[in-house]
Amino acid sequence: MMNYDFNNLREMMLKQVNETGFAVVDSNLYLDTHPCDAAAINYHNQMAEAYRRALADYEAQFGPLRASDSRDTQYWTWVNGPWPWEGGC
Numbered sequence: 001m002m003n004y005d006f007n008n009l010r011e012m013m014l015k016q017v018n019e020t021g022f023a024v025v026d027s028n029l030y031l032d033t034h035p036c037d038a039a040a041i042n043y044h045n046q047m048a049e050a051y052r053r054a055l056a057d058y059e060a061q062f063g064p065l066r067a068s069d070s071r072d073t074q075y076w077t078w079v080n081g082p083w084p085w086e087g088g089c
Contacts, residue, residue, distance in 0.1 A: 013058045017065070020051035 027044035034040055055065070063081055064070050070077065 010062055013054070013061065016054040017051070017058050020047055020054050023047040024051050 024044065024047045027040060027047055031037065031040055031044060059065065059069065063077065
């Protein structure tokens, strides 16, 4: 049961990262064509902060999502997690 809860939490947190990340990119594209829309700027800033929080929370719990975000100095822990074909995505 513990493994199910762990995987469920991981999926839920990753979904939050993906959703807020999408909102940041989508609002950025909108602002490219509507640069004076104050409400859109506010929304973009809120989503950017939500994305940073979601990413930080996920990485604190499960490790970095990208190898470039790894902070390893003694041992390359990036390879410790499951690989995509092992259900790591």
